[in-house]
Amino acid sequence: MLLNCFQQEFLEAGCDEAGRGCLAGPVYAAAVILPLDFVAGELNDSKKLTHKQRVALRAIIEKEAIAWAVGFVDNHEIDEINILNASFLAMHRAIEKLTVQPGFLSIDGNRFKIYPGIAHSCVIKGDGKYLNIAAASILAKTHRDEYMDNLADEYPVYQWKNNKGYPTKVHRSAALVHGLTPYHRKTFAISDPERILVVDNAG
Secondary structure: OOEOOOOOOOOEEEEEEEOOOOOEOOEEEEEEEOOOOOOOOOOOOHHHOOHHHHHHHHHHHHHHOOEEEEEEEOHHHHHHHOHHHHHHHHHHHHHHHOOOOOOEEEEEOOOOOOOOOOEEEEEOOHHHOEHHHHHHHHHHHHHHHHHHHHHHHHOHHHOHHHHOOOOOHHHHHHHHHHOOOOOEOOOOOOOOOOOOOOOOOOO
16 A cells, blocks of 8 residues: 655655656656545556556546646757756656645655755655655656647657557657657667667557
8 A cells, every 4th residue: 555655744745757768759747745635546656557547547636636737858858968867857847836835855766856945755666655656657647648649640650649659669660661750859769779678568
């Protein structure tokens, strides 16, 4: 069973990102402050849930959270500052959009760039340990998926509705045959199998 948050001394926002390993599209991040009595039985790491479960949970989270926000960094910025820094920046953008300022941040992962004026703790696999991080993973994932579904109508050959920009065999093959779109991350070497992992399920 997931705990509500990392600590209870300060109002806490959970933060997570989605799209870090993609060949195309932005990296998204979300920050979520949940009430201490928040209950959602299925809430867990977004990767362990179905699309239908994620969509249903998104509606609950956005309705019942004390505050939530989503930020993103597009592929051009990713190419300029690298994906790790882009992930941190997306989280910062989500945090700064919160309508209620938290006193503490719980971050999924093992690294984070300090957000001015707010203490934080990094939690490895935090989206499977704390509800607020899991909620952030749901929002980051669903908002990014929605964005990629819209792009897919413009560039159907890459099948982004299915792979969301992740490096599936279909996506990589299409990129090699048809070239890159304005939404591809040019610093991700699509033709180099040593650098880009092929995944069969984009979740």
